[in-house]
Amino acid sequence: MPDRTTVRPQIPLVVTAVFLVYLGQMTLNPIIAPLSREVGLAEWQIGATISAAAIMVVATSQFWGRRTQSWGRKPVLVVALAVATAAMALFAVAAGLGMTGAVTGTALFAAFVLLRGVGFGSAIAAVPPTAQAYIADVTDDEDARVRGMSAVGAVQGIAMVAGSVAGGALAGLGLLTPLVAIPVVLLVGLLLVAVRLRREPRxxxxxxxxxVSPFDRRAWPFLAAGFGMFTALGFIQVITGFVVQDRLGLSTATTSLVPGGAMLAAGAGMFLAQGVVVPRSGWAPPTLLRVGCAIAACGFTLLAVDLGAAGLLGAILLIGIGLGIAMPGYTAGPTMLVRREEQGGLAGLIGATNGLTFVVAPLASTVLYGLSPLVPIVVGGALMAVVTAFVLLHPRFRTERA
Known part of the structure; x- marks a missing residue:
């Protein structure tokens, strides 16, 4: 392995790139439900748009994961951020045309799928594998690697908080305002990486x-746990706006603000877990998974009961804390078991697994929500309970070290 002691790793810069990409994504989330109704798209069409993005993540994550080791981190991130910026700029244009009635129906739906789904989905697929492979490459012990992976998760939580606030606040100036801000944020990330990030020596x-095969005995238990966790999350993430609007009887204008509060709670929970609990706990990946999944399962149980706005926010906060604790265990655990030349492939496989959960879950949850608002929440909670039982009982997670 090359000597890395002479050059200080740029983990903060890589983590910042992750933050800016997810900030762009999370700024859109609070307004996606009211936006869909404003431009005349059905709930299932928004679910299909997000599922299209997930398909692209599945299709391209392993490619990007290996390219981050063969091309280097900088070229991968520059290409990804450039594509993301262009796609979301064009998405803002399409949404604006939809709001004025210039583009409607099938044409608008196709534009949403191609730009937010295919374009942005293929770009965002490159970012987490790049960050995870880089951290795995520059950290040699489990504690440092868990802290590094938790930093990636923590900035995603911060991005969820900041994006929720920004999306909700900017929506007060009109639904188009946050859509214009998103490509600007992504452009800042592109310029930062292009100017500041070093290229690796050849x-x-x-x-x-x-x-790395998804059936590799070193990796599959972690992948199975991650798949279940993110599928459960996918069943509630897209419908949060609809749940808030329908449970609390809010108008379209008000709904752009309150889901921001719900996502703020989830992001705050993730940040608290990954920025404070995980680094201070010293827990090994199996313990992180066991504790985190159990807490998240409790959050899903609470969400199934209509306890008003406070109960809804409390449930989402609990889910955020639980998944925030579990995620570093899921991402860091298998990296300790594979060789250096396998780290990029593993990172891509983790990214593809995460994306696979959002191929079916958003569309299924929006369809099920049309049948009964409670059904997708119950399904997500049942999946989380199964994952909790799995990480408590499987031999891979019953030892302190992964």
């Missing part, structure tokens, strides 16, 4: 990064 690159 000898640090891996010419032929190894593939």
């Amino acid at each position: 000898h640090e690159l891996v010419e032929r990064p190894a593939r």
Whole structure:
């Protein structure tokens, strides 16, 4: 392995790139429900748009994961951020045309799928594998790696908080305002990476990064747990805006603000977990998974009961804390078991697993919500309970070290 002691790792810069990409994504989330109704798209069409993005994540994550080792981190991030910026700028234009009635129906739906789904989805697929492979490459012990992975998760939580606040606040100036702000945020990330991030020396690159099978006995228990966790999350993430509007009887204008509060609670929970609890706990990945999944399962149970705005926000906060504790265990655990030339492939496999959960879950949850608002919440809670039982009982997670 090359000597990395002479050059200080740029983990904060890579983590900042993750933050800016997710900030752009999370700024859109509070307004996606009212936006869909404003432009005349059905709930299932928004679910299909998000599912299209997930399909692109599944299709491209392993490619990006291996390229981050063969091309280097900077070229991958520059390409990804450039595509994301262009896609979301055009998405803002399409949404604006939809709001004026210039583009409607099938044409508008197709534009949403191609830009927010295919374009942005393929771009965002590159960012987490790049960050995870980089952290795995520059950290040698489990504690440092867990802290690094939790930093990636923590900035996602911060982005959820900041994006919720920004999306809700900017929506007060009109639904188009946050849509214009998103490509600006992504452009800042593109310029930062292009100017500041170092390219690796050629000898640090891996010419032929190894593939990692999803059935590899070192990885599959973690992948199964992650798949279940993110599927459960996917069943409630898209419908949060609809739940808030329908349970509390809010207008479209008010709904753009309150889901922001719900996502703020989820982001605050994730940040508290990954910025405070995980670094201070010293828990190994199996323990993080066991504790986090149990807490998240309790949050889903609370969400199924209509306890008003306070109960809804409390449930989402609990889910955020639980998943925030579990996620570093899921991402860091298998990295301790594979070789350096496998890290990019593993990171891509984790990204593809996460994306796979959002292929079906958003569309299924919006369809089920049309049948009964309680059904997708119950399904998500049942999945979380199964995952909790799995990480408590499987031998891979019953030892302190992964």
